[in-house]
Amino acid sequence: MTLTDAQGLLERCFTGVEEGAPRLREQEDARFALRPSAVWLEYRWYIQAHGMAEVFLKWGRVSAEQSPTAEATVLRVHLLGASPVLAERAHRLLEGGTPSKDPMLDLVGDDGLRRECAAFGRTRVTVEHWDSPLGPRPLLDEARFNALAAVLASPDSTPEARHEAVQRLADERSPRVSAVLLALVERKPSLMALRVLSEWGVVEAREALHRDVSQVAPDNPADLWALTALDRRLQAWATLRGAGGG
Structure with missing residues (x-):
């Protein structure tokens, strides 16, 4: 599937759906x-009701002139x-493809996400269900929560320790965890x-x-890209909630 084909598929499947932030x-x-x-890379953020479909495309790092006919290697959707409606639209992307295993599983193992994957030649289309689970997640033990929060509050904690603490705290999706992370x-x-925070739609983090x-x-475009993408995600949440995207 060429990049032009993949972009056309997205346009057809999500026609009429609002985009919450600029591509x-x-x-x-x-x-x-x-x-x-x-x-x-190309990212898009489709929004509807209480959800978001975050889309990204990958294709070879060729010139702008060559890109339209370049092979799209990955078309991935995160449903948040x-x-x-967005889940149904995303599922349309898989129609006509050959059901397959998502190569990401070899890298991340079983991370608890439900994935649907189809191959169109060498193009892999994947829908990842990051949807909020029904009902609250179990709360962490109070002592465990306080210990992890203390790591984040300590001026002496290392970036690695904070990274690990954030991951463990995120197992409990709750207002108190949002407050600690914020x-x-x-x-x-x-x-x-x-x-x-951007996955959870905590727009106060912007x-x-x-x-x-x-x-x-200036010599760190990787972090700049990652942060810019997270900002667009939060902008889309803000648009969804009528808070404006500015």
């Missing part, structure tokens, strides 16, 4: 020209929140915490995220 197309932004990668990113940069974007070194 992020790496090849069209000079800031990302030196990002160390063998592929170009709760929208049966307090962390307001004090210091934490890409992992911003990933979690101010800290904008600070981090402004502090990224």
Whole structure:
């Protein structure tokens, strides 16, 4: 499937669905020209009801003139929140393909996500269900929660320790965890915490995220890309909730 074919498939399957933030197309932004990668990326954020379909495309890092006919290697959709309409639209992307195993499973193992994957030649189309589970998640033991929160609050904790603590806290999706993670990113940069907060739609994290974007070194396009994508995700959540995207 060429890039043009993949983009056309997206347009057909999501026709009439609002996009909550401007598309992020790496090849069209000079800031990302030196990002160390063998592929170009394009992200989109479709929104509806209480959910979001975050889409990304990958294709070989060829020239702009060659891109339309380049092979799209990956078309992946993350379903966040709760929208049966978006889930149905995303499922249309798989129609006509050959059911297959997602290669990501070899890298991440069983991470608890439900994935549907189909192959169209060498193009892999995957729908990942990041949808919120019904009902609250079990709370962490109080002592465990306090110990993890203390790691984030400590000025002496290492980035590695904070990263691990954020991952463990994220097992409990709750207001108290959101508050702890938000307090962390307001004090210091934490890409992992911003990933979690943006997945959960905590739009209050955008101010800290904008600070981090402004502090990224010019020779670090990888972090700039990651932070910009998270900001667009939060912008889409804000649009969905009628809070505006500015």
